[in-house]
Amino acid sequence: MSSQNKTAKPNTRQDDLDQFLPAGTPLTNPPTKHDSMPDPEKLLLETEEAPAILDRLNIFPFDWRVETPRLMEIYENSRDPGWSPSKLPWHTLDVEKFTLEQREAIAYWWALLSVFDASGPAVFARAMIHAYEIHEEDAIRKCFLSVTRDEMNHEEVCGRAITAMTPGGPLGSYEPKTTVGKLARNNIEWLYHNGARYWNGYKKAVEHYPMPILFSSFLFGEVASATLFHSMHESTEISVFKEAFKHIGRDEGRHLSFCLALLKEVLPRMTDEDKLIVTKQFRAGFVFLSGILYEPPEDFWQLPKSFLPAQRIIEEVAREAGFGVLTIDKRYENWRTAVVRLKTIVEPHGVLFPALPEIDVDGEDVSFDADKIVPIF
Numbered sequence: 001m002s003s004q005n006k007t008a009k010p011n012t013r014q015d016d017l018d019q020f021l022p023a024g025t026p027l028t029n030p031p032t033k034h035d036s037m038p039d040p041e042k043l044l045l046e047t048e049e050a051p052a053i054l055d056r057l058n059i060f061p062f063d064w065r066v067e068t069p070r071l072m073e074i075y076e077n078s079r080d081p082g083w084s085p086s087k088l089p090w091h092t093l094d095v096e097k098f099t100l101e102q103r104e105a106i107a108y109w110w111a112l113l114s115v116f117d118a119s120g121p122a123v124f125a126r127a128m129i130h131a132y133e134i135h136e137e138d139a140i141r142k143c144f145l146s147v148t149r150d151e152m153n154h155e156e157v158c159g160r161a162i163t164a165m166t167p168g169g170p171l172g173s174y175e176p177k178t179t180v181g182k183l184a185r186n187n188i189e190w191l192y193h194n195g196a197r198y199w200n201g202y203k204k205a206v207e208h209y210p211m212p213i214l215f216s217s218f219l220f221g222e223v224a225s226a227t228l229f230h231s232m233h234e235s236t237e238i239s240v241f242k243e244a245f246k247h248i249g250r251d252e253g254r255h256l257s258f259c260l261a262l263l264k265e266v267l268p269r270m271t272d273e274d275k276l277i278v279t280k281q282f283r284a285g286f287v288f289l290s291g292i293l294y295e296p297p298e299d300f301w302q303l304p305k306s307f308l309p310a311q312r313i314i315e316e317v318a319r320e321a322g323f324g325v326l327t328i329d330k331r332y333e334n335w336r337t338a339v340v341r342l343k344t345i346v347e348p349h350g351v352l353f354p355a356l357p358e359i360d361v362d363g364e365d366v367s368f369d370a371d372k373i374v375p376i377f
């Protein structure tokens with residue numbers, strides 16, 4: 001041991017230097033040589049104030065304040081939604097088992113859903129950017145990101161279902177093979193026409209209304225979607241769709257929690273004027289979302305005379321194929337239950353509920369502004 005200690009001489013700095021910089025290598029001077037370090041106190045006196053950021057909408061400057069910790073908790077739980085569209089049991093979907101008519105009818109329902117659910121990623125991404133621009137708390141920005149992510153999954157399911165049933169569809173390169181398919185195609189073109197009008201209204205609305213009003217409108221959409229997917233999960237017999245509805249419904253339930261957590265904070269502080277806007281937005285939400293939850297009212301939906309009779313035929317075909325599109329009576333019951341639930345949430349905060357005569361709900365008569373609609377799944 002002692003002889004080893006004698007021979008193992010520790011490396012000196014010079015040894016290290018010699019290893020990397022053999023003797024004779026010319027040294028290069030550093031670009032700057034400091035005679036002395038600046039005095040920080042003196043430097044501080046010389047600093048200049050940065051120009052103020054005066055833009056009405058700008059994502060800078062940043063801060064990470066959290067005003068609604070509950071939102072942060074829900075966000076934390078949403079990091080892993082626990083499912084993925086690509087891992088659903090698509091291999092169990094035997095397309096050949098369905099007639100051409102049935103495939104076109106099932107794809108139609110997914111195309112109808114896409115007006116609401118496939119618009120989700122763009123709608124919430126826009127809301128997220130807006131939340132940055134108006135310097136909303138970190139928790140709100142994050143909850144929009146989480147919803148955007150979920151909606152991207154829902155959009156993917158719409159796309160996978162439509163592509164499996166009608167490759168290249170719903171419009172594009174898919175040529176309808178049956179009369180039902182041709183009716184479906186025409187209806188989808190009209191649905192997308194209305195979707196485009198919705199998007200134009202939404203883009204204006206998102207910048208026009210303060211966040212609490214936006215959230216009340218989102219709330220309506222989330223109540224609607226949670227209800228819809230829950231019942232579709234129960235009524236469909238096609239296993240991959242049953243599974244998809246279960247997961248999508250759970251996501252929508254989480255979106256509903258986001259809305260409720262925020263509204264619990266903001267509703268009690270809302271002015272009467274803002275509460276009236278919420279009442280109007282609820283009517284707008286009802287009208288827009290009835291497009292899938294019930295039947296599209298004329299207040300917003302521009303549709304040809306053939307639309308409803310065609311939709312009823314197509315849905316009947318899908319139902320016969322085991323795809324559980326709800327009957328009109330079941331839809332009425334479902335939609336009414338969801339809306340009444342919403343009414344009981346907001347009324348204690350002094351928000352008046354609009355009259356929804358279509359499903360026999362009493363309330364305030366309010367005007368409808370198709371130009372500024374916010375609701376979304």
Ligand SMILES: [Fe+2]
Nearest residue numbers: 117151154377
């Ligand atoms: Fe969704």
Ligand SMILES: [Fe+2]
Nearest residue numbers: 222252255377
């Ligand atoms: Fe949602």
